[in-house]
Amino acid sequence: MSNGWHCPTVMMYGGDELAAWLGTRTERSITLLLDEGIAGAAIAASVGEQIERAGRTARTVVIGGSGDLTAVTGLARQLADTELVIAVGGGSLLDQAKLAVLLSADPGTEDRLRVPQRCGLILLPPAEHRGPRLVAVPTTLGTGAELSAVACLEYPQGKRLVMGGSLRPDAAVIDPEATATLPYALLAEGLLEVLFRITGQYIGDHRDLPTEDALAEALAVRAVRLGAGLRSADAGLRAEIAKISGLSHAGWVLLGRAPYAGRGWYLANELSTGLGLRKMTAVAALLPPLWSAIAAGDTRLGSARRLDRLWRLLRTAVPDAALPEDPGPGIAALIDSWGVIREIAADPAELTAVARSSVRAWGAGLPMLDGLSAADIEALLHRAVPTKTSARGELSLTACG
Numbered sequence: 001m002s003n004g005w006h007c008p009t010v011m012m013y014g015g016d017e018l019a020a021w022l023g024t025r026t027e028r029s030i031t032l033l034l035d036e037g038i039a040g041a042a043i044a045a046s047v048g049e050q051i052e053r054a055g056r057t058a059r060t061v062v063i064g065g066s067g068d069l070t071a072v073t074g075l076a077r078q079l080a081d082t083e084l085v086i087a088v089g090g091g092s093l094l095d096q097a098k099l100a101v102l103l104s105a106d107p108g109t110e111d112r113l114r115v116p117q118r119c120g121l122i123l124l125p126p127a128e129h130r131g132p133r134l135v136a137v138p139t140t141l142g143t144g145a146e147l148s149a150v151a152c153l154e155y156p157q158g159k160r161l162v163m164g165g166s167l168r169p170d171a172a173v174i175d176p177e178a179t180a181t182l183p184y185a186l187l188a189e190g191l192l193e194v195l196f197r198i199t200g201q202y203i204g205d206h207r208d209l210p211t212e213d214a215l216a217e218a219l220a221v222r223a224v225r226l227g228a229g230l231r232s233a234d235a236g237l238r239a240e241i242a243k244i245s246g247l248s249h250a251g252w253v254l255l256g257r258a259p260y261a262g263r264g265w266y267l268a269n270e271l272s273t274g275l276g277l278r279k280m281t282a283v284a285a286l287l288p289p290l291w292s293a294i295a296a297g298d299t300r301l302g303s304a305r306r307l308d309r310l311w312r313l314l315r316t317a318v319p320d321a322a323l324p325e326d327p328g329p330g331i332a333a334l335i336d337s338w339g340v341i342r343e344i345a346a347d348p349a350e351l352t353a354v355a356r357s358s359v360r361a362w363g364a365g366l367p368m369l370d371g372l373s374a375a376d377i378e379a380l381l382h383r384a385v386p387t388k389t390s391a392r393g394e395l396s397l398t399a400c401g
Contacts, residue, residue: 009147010171011246013239015046018086018135018173022054027083027133030056033075033097035089036064038139043178047088047137058086067096068154069113076103079132086135088178091143094136095151098167105131106166113153113162120266120361121368122153124164136169139178141190141238142280144197146172147246158273158357174242176235187233187241188338189280194245195223196283200262201254202310203294203302212255217313219244219253224317227338259367263301264290266362266369267377271385274354275346284335284342289383292328300371347388351381 012021030051034044039062051058061078065071079085079100087097103109106127113122136146145151149168152159179187202216222244229237247253260266264286272282291311294302307327315323315330321337324330335342346354355378363369369377 009169011147012171012173013175015050015173015175015177018047018137019050019053021171022051022056025084025133028056029081029083030058031079031082031085031132032058032060033085033087033089033093034060034062035093035139036062038089041139041181043137043139043175043180044088046175046177047086047173051086063093063096066092066154067099069110072096072099072153073103073110075100076107079104082132084133084135086137088137088139090138090140091145092152094138094143094145094169095153097134097136098145098151098169099153099162101131101134102127102164102166105129118360119366120158120160120269121366122160122162124162124166126164127166133170135171135173137173137175137178138242140182141179141187141241142193142245143190144194144245144249146174148249158361159269160361161269172246174239174246176239179238179242180235182233182238184230184233185339185341187238188227188230188340189278190245191223191227191230191241192280192283192335192338192340194241194248195220195227196264196268196287197248197262198223198244198253199310200264201257203291203307204261204263205258206299206303206306207256207258208306209256212252212257216253217310219247220310221313221317224314224334227334228318228321230338261302263369263372267358267380270354270358270361271381274357275344275350275385277344281341281344284340285344286380286384287335288328288332288342289380290328291331292326292383293380295327300376343386345386345388348382351378351385351387354378354381 012018032048038044063075075096085097085101087094106129109124112124138146146169149165150161150163151167153162198216198220226237226240268279268282268286271286272279290301291307294307295304297304311327311330323333355374358369358377359374363372
């Protein structure tokens with residue numbers, strides 16, 4: 001929930017804006033942080049050229065991997081003498097950059113990140129010291145990491161969500177060139193992530209907030225309409241997806257919302273971690289039965305009334321799609337039309353373990369999944385994930401209802 005709204009991140013659209021912005025800055029020591037997957041890509045060269053055009057030189061650091069605390073603290077040490085960090089990469093790289101910038105300024109934060117706890121959420125207080133400025137240049141779509149005040153951090157027991165206003169980047173560059181080589185599957189997953197984030201907060205809160213609801217509805221409808229043109233993957237469409245991705249983190253969408261309203265996120269996080277899946281594969285599998293459960297009246301997961309209202313808007317946003325009236329089958333059909341994979345399978349014991357980890361990290365007295373038992377979650381997971389059964393040594397798939 002947000003009780004107030006402001007957007008401290010300077011947004012720049014287009015590849016030429018960064019050089020102009022740098023020309024207004026006083027920072028001289030710059031580190032260019034590149035995801036290893038794009039170090040040789042055109043966007044890396046373009047950002048480097050803009051730094052030079054602004055009369056600066058930059059030290060380049062290339063990193064890979066999803067990033068645990070050891071990796072992040074090591075990166076923070078490399079940034080000790082840097083005044084400005086320009087991070088170019090996907091959501092994982094940007095998360096590492098956000099955490100490393102914070103740790104380089106306020107090493108005491110490391111102690112908080114190391115405190116043993118079962119909760120999957122780590123709330124950070126305001127930073128005591130100002131670290132390097134951070135410019136985020138996202139090369140993927142959907143995470144909105146360039147505008148968010150959260151970051152995911154790997155731990156042995158799974159991913160934790162770190163949250164604090166000091167994690168929000170100072171500036172962000174939305175450049176279509178940065179996503180020019182994204183394969184179609186990642187474009188579709190990115191758009192699904194945006195839709196999942198907007199609808200989860202909207203449906204998970206039972207209260208009506210007329211202005212905030214209207215904005216969320218408009219963004220969700222916009223996402224569905226953009227999905228109809230996904231196959232084109234042109235620069236304009238990619239830029240529009242990036243815009244609504246960032247807006248989905250903005251205060252007006254979340255203003256006054258119930259805390260932790262988007263319960264599907266916590267379940268999808270544990271499902272993807274427990275089964276070793278891509279996050280959006282887990283979301284695509286989970287979302288149809290989740291919406292069906294809400295539509296059937298499970299108020300712990302969300303509001304059937306608000307889901308019905310939102311789905312009526314979404315299913316008519318693209319009339320040619322002829323989506324089913326029921327929200328669960330409807331969102332399944334929409335996901336399939338975008339080509340996002342949602343067919344997965346697991347052993348029953350794996351789903352039991354995911355349910356238990358969900359309760360441990362987010363429930364059992366914690367507010368994120370309060371009121372949901374491991375048995376409740378496991379039943380939902382069985383509706384989302386067919387289970388593997390072995391008969392006479394042969395593997396088959398059995399869909400659980």
